[in-house]
Amino acid sequence: MSKLIQFDRRSFIKGASIGAAAGSLATVTNLATAAEIKPGGMKNGKYDFDELYDRDGTGNVKWDQQYARFGEENVDFGMGVADMDFRGAPAIKEALQERIQHNNWGYENLTGSYKEAIVQWNEERHGIKVDPATIVISSGVHTPLIATLNAVCQPQTKVLMNTPTYNGFYGDLLWSRTVAADSEMYKDEDGVYHIDWDDFEAKMTPDCHAFLLCNPQNPTGNMWSEDDLMRMGELCLKHGVTVLADEIHCDFVMEGQKYIPFASLPDKAIVNNSLTYKAVSKTFSLASMKSAYFFSTNPVLLERVKYMHRADLNSLGIIANEAAYRHGGEYFTQLNDYIDGNQSFAETYIKEKMPMVKSKKGEGTYLHWLDIKEVAKAINADQMAKDKGMKSDSHYMEEWFVKNAKVQLNPGGNYGTGGNGHMRMNLGTARPNIKKAIDNMAAAIKRI
Numbered sequence: 001m002s003k004l005i006q007f008d009r010r011s012f013i014k015g016a017s018i019g020a021a022a023g024s025l026a027t028v029t030n031l032a033t034a035a036e037i038k039p040g041g042m043k044n045g046k047y048d049f050d051e052l053y054d055r056d057g058t059g060n061v062k063w064d065q066q067y068a069r070f071g072e073e074n075v076d077f078g079m080g081v082a083d084m085d086f087r088g089a090p091a092i093k094e095a096l097q098e099r100i101q102h103n104n105w106g107y108e109n110l111t112g113s114y115k116e117a118i119v120q121w122n123e124e125r126h127g128i129k130v131d132p133a134t135i136v137i138s139s140g141v142h143t144p145l146i147a148t149l150n151a152v153c154q155p156q157t158k159v160l161m162n163t164p165t166y167n168g169f170y171g172d173l174l175w176s177r178t179v180a181a182d183s184e185m186y187k188d189e190d191g192v193y194h195i196d197w198d199d200f201e202a203k204m205t206p207d208c209h210a211f212l213l214c215n216p217q218n219p220t221g222n223m224w225s226e227d228d229l230m231r232m233g234e235l236c237l238k239h240g241v242t243v244l245a246d247e248i249h250c251d252f253v254m255e256g257q258k259y260i261p262f263a264s265l266p267d268k269a270i271v272n273n274s275l276t277y278k279a280v281s282k283t284f285s286l287a288s289m290k291s292a293y294f295f296s297t298n299p300v301l302l303e304r305v306k307y308m309h310r311a312d313l314n315s316l317g318i319i320a321n322e323a324a325y326r327h328g329g330e331y332f333t334q335l336n337d338y339i340d341g342n343q344s345f346a347e348t349y350i351k352e353k354m355p356m357v358k359s360k361k362g363e364g365t366y367l368h369w370l371d372i373k374e375v376a377k378a379i380n381a382d383q384m385a386k387d388k389g390m391k392s393d394s395h396y397m398e399e400w401f402v403k404n405a406k407v408q409l410n411p412g413g414n415y416g417t418g419g420n421g422h423m424r425m426n427l428g429t430a431r432p433n434i435k436k437a438i439d440n441m442a443a444a445i446k447r448i
Contacts (some may be wrong), residue, residue, distance in 0.1 A: 075406055079408060089324055095323035131297075134302060149176035167410075219369045252283070366428040425437075
């Protein structure tokens with residue numbers, strides 16, 4: 001009989017010479033428990049992403065918040081919220097250390113040099129020239145997304161989305177008092193998602209004024225082609241629907257794939273009907289630094305959004321992000337290669353160990369989308385969810401995987417129409433963690 005693989009996670013991490021002090025939720029002090037015991041993160045002159053870097057006790061959502069939800073003893077692997085477990089790029093820490101030597105924290109304006117770094121990164125990495133005069137710095141992508149929805153939509157009008165899509169969009173709709181118009185994508189026999197073009201256009205009713213594009217698609221991992229983006233853009237232009245292109249995951253491009261910025265499309269009218277929202281908060285796991293930006297080639301549209309937009313900027317966040325843009329290139333190149341390996345490993349190992357679970361290597365992002373319908377059916381998850389008053393079968397499955405495998409995943413039901421029967425697994429972690437998490441899940445499924 002297969003058994004749950006039991007192990008002491010902290011002993012596992014300590015044995016691997018992790019460089020951060022562990023701490024329980026009861027003793028979280030944000031800074032003290034997060035202090036590094038020793039420097040590290042390099043192996044044979046390369047960044048060591050196999051290092052099991054301990055984040056416990058820092059107040060992070062991916063691990064500490066799950067301990068609070070389910071009990072620390074019940075979670076060995078936090079594989080949910082979309083940030084990464086790796087030791088950060090050295091240039092970020094160095095830049096922050098240099099700034100805090102100056103002990104004055106008055107009003108500052110650091111956006112000029114920051115915008116130059118953003119322009120350089122986009123041109124060198126993605127071949128797109130962004131006019132710095134069109135860039136607006138924000139405290140994250142949600143603030144300008146909400147501002148844009150308020151600028152182009154009336155309350156109770158519809159916002160089009162290809163689903164499954166990023167769950168945070170639904171919060172943006174709540175704050176802008178708009179309504180979701182989900183256009184469910186379909187999967188082919190290879191597990192690749194495609195847009196249902198007839199349904200996509202049918203959802204562009206007279207009361208639909210915005211399309212929230214996820215490029216690449218979170219959680220399904222689609223890296224949209226130029227043909228796909230052009231067709232989306234043409235239909236939106238035809239029906240008077242403004243394109244809001246969230247491209248926050250765009251730097252993670254898997255082998256053989258290509259990221260096409262919406263703003264790089266060859267049709268000027270299509271591009272002028274859009275705004276783009278970006279950051280390196282995913283690229284370098286800088287979510288807590290609260291810095292992002294948006295831009296548009298359409299000055300009238302941009303001014304309408306700026307009128308609705310208010311963001312209080314954080315100097316240390318700008319310093320950290322600019323350091324990443326300017327000096328983190330080699331770190332990220334190696335990291336992207338590692339994530340590509342994680343995606344390939346997860347697809348292969350899941351197929352080997354969990355034949356009841358279906359998955360497909362993402363074309364972009366560090367997220368892996370799991371089809372767990374067979375498992376959910378085997379344990380009657382739909383009825384169990386109803387009995388417990390849960391939102392969907394996948395919400396019951398989140399609880400089930402924690403209880404039986406000590407692995408926390410994001411419920412697919414959070415990602416809109418078509419998400420039920422799925423879970424989102426975050427692969428932005430050391431490969432040994434991924435292997436052990438899959439082993440635990442496989443053992444739990446075999447006991448059904």
